[in-house]
Amino acid sequence: MGKIYATESDKHRSAKASPSTVKFLLDYSKALEITEANGLQFESNLN
């Protein structure tokens, strides 16, 4: 009988970042402000 290796690959396939992580990234993106002055870029987070 051939072995079934479905379990391991299923485990990998189900890996997904949690909604809280996704929400954090979206909030981070909204808060991130890039300002440019004299050819230099500055990052700031506006909360």
Added chain:
Amino acid sequence: MDILTEDSLLIKNYVSGDEKALEFLIAKHNQRLSSFIYSKVNNRDITEDIFQDTFIKVIKTLRRGAYNEEGKFLPWVMRIAHNLIIDHFRKTSRMPMFEGADSFDIFSLIGDDKLNAERQLIKDQIDCDLEVLVAELPVDQREVLIMRIYKDMSFKEISENTGVSINTALGRMRYALINLRKIIEQHNIVLTN
């Protein structure tokens, strides 16, 4: 918007201020990127961390306008994730992570050696009581005991300071301890912490 929308269009929209486009981008590649990271690190929490760090880099690069790989978004993101995975393994090989299980508590091995407030109070009380007891001893014995215990002097130094022989100093110390025990027993004093 359809989730199958081209990456390049989503990126263009995101760069021009459409936050929703980022949401679609993350949703579109979430599973694939997470699975890629998980297949390397084999830990869900670390996968989440690396996924988050990857997208933070992606967001910064896109917002700074530094992204120029038209149509190759996923391979680029994968490369960022790959580099972060390497960083993670470098870091963990330098400083291995210890994972505690339910049956084993790390705090049973490492602890705060300071006394807690209650024990500190008891210790202070004992020190205070002991001072009173020491004051009851004959002067010569008290002198040797204070030098030895409180000033941490050797018997040689004590003999030099008091002008008696080392043996006499040793004898005085012995009697000092015997007498202290006697006083404690006589008065039923309990000195424990």
